[in-house]
Amino acid sequence: MERLHKLFIYRKKLVRPYIEQLLKWMDIITYVMSALLIMTLVYEHGFLISFQEIGVINRLYHIVWVVFLVDTTLHLLLNYSDTRRKYRGLAWLLSVMLYLTLIPVVFHEPEIQGGIHTFWAFFNSRLYHVILLTLLSLLQLSNGIVRLLGRRTNPSLIFASSFLIFILIGAALLMLPRATYHGISFIDALFTATSATCVTGLVSVDVSSTFTPEGLFIIIMLIQIGGLGVMTLTSFFAMFFMGNTSLYNQLVVRDMVSSQSLSSLLSTLLYILGFTLAIEAAGMGIIFLGIHGTMDMTVREELAFSAFHSISAFCNAGFSTLPGNLGNEMVMHGHNTIYITISFLIILGGIGFPILVNLYETVTYEVKRIWHHYIKGNKRMRRKIHLYNLNTRIVLIMTAILLIVGTVVIVVLEWNNAFAGMSPTDKWVQAFFNATCPRTAGFSSVGMTTFSMQTLLLMVILMMIGGGTQSTAGGVKVNVFAVVMLNLRAILIGADKVTIFNRELSHDSIRRSNATLILYLLVVFAGIFSLSLLEPQASIMALVFECTSALSTVGSSLDLTPTLGSDSKLIIIILMFVGRVGVLTLMSSIIKQKKITKYRYPSDNIIIN
Template sequence: MDSLERLLLYRKKLILPRIYQVINWFMWITYFCAILFLATLVYEHGFMISSDEAKAIRIIYKSVWIVFLLSATVQIVFQSDEDGQKNTFWSWVINVLLYLTLLPVLFKKPDAGDEGVYWTWMFFHSHYYRIAILLLYSLLQLSSSLVRLLGRRTNPSLILASSFLVIIFIGAGLLMLPRATYHGISWIDALFTATSATCVTGLVSVDVPSTFTLEGQIIIILLIQIGGLGVMTLTSFFAMFFMGNTSLYNQLVVGDMISSNSLNSLLSTLLYILGFTLAIEGIGMVIIWYSIHNTLGMTLQQEIYFAAFHSVSAFCNAGFSTLPGNLGNAAVMQNHNLLFITVSFLIILGGIGFPILVNLKETLFYYLRYLKWKCFGRSSHFPKQVHLYNLNTRIVLIMTAILLVLGTLAIALYEWNNAFSGMEVTDKWVHAFFNATCPRTAGFVSVGLTTLSTQTLLLMIILMIIGGGTQSTAGGVKINVFAVILLNLWAVIRGANRVTIFQRELSDDSIRRSNAVLMLYLIILSAAIFVMSMLEPKASLMALTFECVSALSTVGSSLDLTPVLSTAGKSVIILLMFIGRVGAFTLLLGLIKQVKKRNYKYPSDNIIIN
């Protein structure tokens, strides 16, 4: 063995393992510094700090900055393709932006006469620039660590549930900061509000505009956005887009969470989800701003904030509002039909699910390409596609339209001369449509729910149980599940041995899971109503049922019961909101050991049903 072979062997067997061990230790230090930076940032903006505390905070920021620079350097120098991690273009951009913070350290402040160089130096010397880069780098590191955790074969269901729990407790802590509220808030109300926001429910135990300051409301809307998109969706996007390729197992798990058809389209699916969310919320924000411009006595900044808050809250099906009395406030009840219609369509788009939005986008682009070919006289050569809409899209769109039409007609019928009395005809139809849309897990209020008839309340309970589409911001048993159950019922009544729709046969697994989801939902709901009846003996059964269904379906509507609940009652509602957002099936999959598939079958037998 020559000296070169000895050197290579020595490097591989002795040197590299120690280098990788040091890198691993350094990564843990980086994760700790990322958490320390975020905690310090929260402390700085959440409390009134003294001059000594400000000096300590600057020292922490500088220390974290040094650690991040060393971390980026170590990853670049000692990176190996063997660990499957490759820097993407955007990860290089982040590293370059981080290194640019060194410019003011390496070069002295230039004279103001050379404006270009002077303002460039001032920009990179800015405290806000450094904080923004450190914040972005911290989020990327923590997101990467969460996705890498999947590579350890940790149960994805438990990671999903745990991530929501972490965000909820962080949100509750942030809402208890002195700057987040006007007069303080109890821990149970902070936890209740954080859970309601993260689980995009909308139930509130305190009045939002009179309790939370602007900082507190911003925390709430951030929790809504995170909860609406999904914690794993955001962290997976950051890790895969900025931090490079992840392991095959990671990609399979994330793909299953977001219903991606292939690994090749995994990142594009994440981009679609974020892109659709920002685009729809942006369009909704513009329309809402136009609908309330110069009508509520707000400044331009307040109008923009109002529009942004309600657009995010509506698309994420959260139901939070900055107006006293929600959207039933007298300031918007008249001459604001465009506002109610816009909020309704934002709720619908957020509730049909991201896979349907992607399918609709693909269909729209298909017709645009067809028109392009037709304009050039080449339509006969256009590659035609037979099935533009997949089965899931057709079922969700048809069922959504049916429920909206029937719900609007029924509410208009029961409330025309009741809750809607005194309104103009156009307003009645708009509010009927709005109140048929909101039980699809949004929770906004335009008229007092206690003024509605019993028939309307029962209809709302049914709509709340059905909910929205899968892979959406909505809750409930999901409209896909409800459709499959109805199709199976119709097949049994007709004596058919197969469940078919649109010349497609539904799989046995889809039917079994749909029946199980509904049964599990009803079991949890029944147990919750029974427990709440003991904890809140003074409340009516209708109010308790409405509250429990609203919490479990993450709707946010209430018959004025939420603010008067006891601590134990609020705890039950918190648990229901968490189960409704994460999913009872998801929780059980994470807690119960799955049975291995076997290649044998037992003899079949029948049980007497009728």
Template sequence: MASYSLVFLSAKALDLANSYRMNPSLILASSFIVVILIGTFLLMLPKSTKEPIDLIDAFFISTSAVCVTGLSPIDISQIFTNFGLLVLSVLIQIGGLGLIAFTSVFAIFYAGSTSVYNQLLIRDMIYSKSMDALLPTLLYILGFTLSIETIGAFLIYVTVPSSLFTTLSDKLIFSAFHSMSAFCNAGFSNLKDGLSNEVLLKGNQFFYLVICALMFLGSIGFPILINLKDKLFWKLKKQLFPSTGEQTNFIRFDLNTKLVLITSSILVAAGTVLFLIFEYDGTLKDMSFFTKIVQSLFNAILPRTTGFASVNPADFQPSTILLVCLLMWIGGSSQSMAGGVKVNTVAVLFLNLKSIITGSDQTGAFHRAISEKAVLRAYAVAFIATVCVFVFSFILILLEPGQPIRSIIFEVMSALFTVGSSLGLTPVLSGESKFVLCIAMFLGRVGLLSILIGLLGHRGAKGCSFPNEHIIIN
């Protein structure tokens, strides 16, 4: 009932926004606000919690769930009932999939069709290459998500220690909740002490490998997942039904897929090695070598996507905290569950830097050129993200003068880039500071650049050209 109400009311909000022909980014932003407010109300219900919680805490958790961040001022494993966890799961799922894709699929099923404007809107939001592929793309997104989460829940069920649970239903709820939370990159846990629980750490390390796989899949983005699916099906078809004639309908990895997979792999490998080196005699000190490798991999993936914690970030070495901040800034892939400036952006920035250094006229890779518009957008995203870190950090420093600056900057980056890692600052923040972090989570999920384009994108000078003039840049 909770999920149906959320979807129904969100769809109504979407239809109202559509009637005014709003920019897709503004529709997404307004829809997120509606769901956050509905989620706040549902989390405040007596049947959602074992004890009453403050309005600001309910609003904060609802925002964190819809923005798939994972920050929380309270221990959800001790506060929320099974109904509250269900509400939280629905909020995470809606936020992870993207509200427009979610409500549009329901609109297709209940109304039977969508308007041309709706189809164009959905195409823009999910980056579908044609209107003919909208419904298959949306259904694939939902079907793939549910399939991966189901497989993930099964693997978690068989790898998690049974001694953690008193009943079979508790173990099933834990498995389903953590599979969804990991794939949607939310990072919430309904277990006391989360994934740093001592029984988990001393148990089967393959549990953490399953979580790693779910986090990584959720962080690479739906366009890449669709491209991977198409390539896999094409190869299977080629093997099962070999053609004697010329091969047709060849499926290739596009440039976006190649850049995301290569950049993500480099970040995971480098992050794992560096974390192992920095924390070998620190937070990993009393672990076996295999466990250290697994935990290093786990902690190399989660700063770019998810707010889980297997070891306390407050105990990290300064070099590790700096590494985590860099990984949080980078984040996952565009059109994924993850936040950050995105690996696509970082890849384009490095390729453009290479072209400038080498004197090339074009930015590109793998015999493909990247459009100038994409390069400029990459610089804009990186610039805005960096400025936002300074602005929100400055505001929190003014609001919380007694808190360490390191903890404030870390918390701001975790919220702004929808990561959810914490040095323990969130629970002790004032109501005003929590609201500031809510704004940071919202902007990090929706995208400040997208909102600015939606508001100001049609106010530029059209149809006129100005003379060029040189600016000195060293």
């Protein structure tokens, strides 16, 4: 018996390398077929196809189905222990659903109509097969992307590359015949895809008259992906369905989403997606109630309008389906609810997901404390002092200051100028809306060219500051701006430390903040300088506004974007991409990082002032 046991172990060691090689090749084939399935779906819904092509597409779906069945079966039979360890409940559910598609293959179609026939027809339906194969394909591709992190690839490089890949995919999708009414050039498709994925809002074509409902759906999906972040989506999909990943993968994803620990990583990803969907759904409902029966739309069109603008607002994209954006006559009068709702969606999306999570945890704790203190009568429960972390307090205070100051300054400057003829209520609403949009989103109500020069300069400053770190907003971020101002205050008063709220800011935070601001100014200057050479007829104010808006992923423009040439559009595309990825992140992904050394050089002083 002992000899048989040893022989079994020996044969297992002998066969194991061949099994691993087989499964590795099977994984590669599955990745290829997953990508092919996605491309086939795009082709099927993007082009007008013939009956012969439908037959070819159905055969391809059948091949992909067979590949997934073989891959799942081989993993279960040859590597069950690892498969059981990696798979989560939902991955097992998808596997069971895949095997249920064998029911119509094994059993003939029941002749008698009834429950059994309905059951058989459901698992034999094309829609069920396509949805299941799409989910499995997305799962495989997401798992493959997360595995790249385990190869110690530079996370910043993966982050930047993922945005670039989705921009190119989006540009290709927008050039599909069904995406536009009369076609679109590649540079305009690339420009629109970059603006949507980088949640900017600048457009070189009229969105409402150029893109079909299918094209608008592609744009809003790019906005949602860009707002949440490609790595956030893929990491969530892989971890939620597959479960365990390498420790290095989890560490990288933790840094990307600012999770407090590895144990709370999946819950943080769930918070991000949950907050996004909940806030967007609430915004959609309020916008729908505000426009219902007032814009000569069907209920379906009103729901589509509400969903598009809610997602566009929360993701700080600034895209609108109306001609003239939100300055259209259909919403300009008697729809203050829309402007206020969109403003608050922009603010929530612009303060950042870590702050939203912190606010949620604080509200949850306060509700529990009140429940125990007043309902259950537990008087001994002590209240926590530090409910808000330092980052949350800085972002909320800076956001409130910028909104209040911006609203007051704009309403004073434009009361009898751009807002002339409006009621006092409309003037305050428009001032609040136009103080919110330049910081993060590019919606426009009043024509930007009607504003005074002082208001435009204020908007340039607001665009430069932007929103919160790890949010859907752009700019140098309010966190960075606050740290730079605090450092300046410390220098002016002669303090040797930078402090706020009885906390000392780390030296690394100060260095990175100063570097971020300097890099931002250098890049925006390079963009303005380049555009001034390519667009000599444009005013310097229009160029400054355009480049700042692009780099800060705001989307506001002094009507310059549609008049730009192809070379100028390419420069704006680069600025939008750099602004969304982050100047510091992009530079660190390109420049080789210096290893930390244990020694220090002698210090010296440079004469300043």
